[in-house]
Amino acid sequence: MKPIESIDDVILILDSIIEESLKTASTQGYFAVLYQKVTVKVKEEIQNNYFDDGPRMEKLDVVFAKRYIDAYFAWKNNEPVTQSWAIAFTETRNSNLLVVQHLLLGMNAHINLDLGIAAAEISKSNNIAELEDDFNRINDILASMVDEVQNGLSSIWPFLRKLLSWLGQADNLLLDFSMKIARNGAWKFAKEIAAVEKVDWPKTITVRDKKVANKTRLITDPGKVIRFLFRVIRWTERGTVADKIEKLRR
Numbered sequence: 001m002k003p004i005e006s007i008d009d010v011i012l013i014l015d016s017i018i019e020e021s022l023k024t025a026s027t028q029g030y031f032a033v034l035y036q037k038v039t040v041k042v043k044e045e046i047q048n049n050y051f052d053d054g055p056r057m058e059k060l061d062v063v064f065a066k067r068y069i070d071a072y073f074a075w076k077n078n079e080p081v082t083q084s085w086a087i088a089f090t091e092t093r094n095s096n097l098l099v100v101q102h103l104l105l106g107m108n109a110h111i112n113l114d115l116g117i118a119a120a121e122i123s124k125s126n127n128i129a130e131l132e133d134d135f136n137r138i139n140d141i142l143a144s145m146v147d148e149v150q151n152g153l154s155s156i157w158p159f160l161r162k163l164l165s166w167l168g169q170a171d172n173l174l175l176d177f178s179m180k181i182a183r184n185g186a187w188k189f190a191k192e193i194a195a196v197e198k199v200d201w202p203k204t205i206t207v208r209d210k211k212v213a214n215k216t217r218l219i220t221d222p223g224k225v226i227r228f229l230f231r232v233i234r235w236t237e238r239g240t241v242a243d244k245i246e247k248l249r250r
Helices: 007-024 028-047 054-076 083-091 099-121 128-144 146-156 159-167 173-194 198-214 216-220 224-235 241-249
Strands: none
Touching (some): 007 028, 007 054, 007 241, 028 054, 028 099, 028 128, 054 128, 083 099, 083 198, 083 216, 099 128, 099 173, 099 198, 099 216, 128 173, 173 198, 198 216
């Protein structure tokens, strides 16, 4: 794999992960599709001068993306990854999970752990506050993708939007779990890790990783009622893994 130095490099590598997932019918493609959509949007907004500091945001995007990409290839090569990613990748083999659960597992590891680390990496401990406004703009972009993702999910499960409407969660299923947590928890963690000496980062990351990994139980075992509703959604699921990846990709 060639070095990742730009946002275009990130988009190309994500495309290769998606293509590999299509060939192997791997559910890992679900998160890769979502992430590529977000990355393309970030690139567009950098070009539109949406951020206070476009070059800094491209650097953040690259550092952030590398944590997922490095974890993806490490996992494929049976190398160690964070506990959060280990659970997310392991669960890609679980045929009982819905697409939305796979997406949430990826978001949990990447947003709730990786985003704070990436933000701290591109900031010195005495100026990370300067990043906060652009950090929040990244989260606004993530939130803006929710409707697009849920439209893709609804094409896989026509019953999904109606069911979520009954629950009053049609627009907040992904938003509440990941985007709001990212705006609060990930930023708090970014400041926390930026404030400690680099030699202490591994310990700080391990503590955070354990907390983030524990959140996966809310996704994989959400309780009897939600589990039943997920089962109902599953009954209406359409298409193969590759079909679902393509629908999310549109």
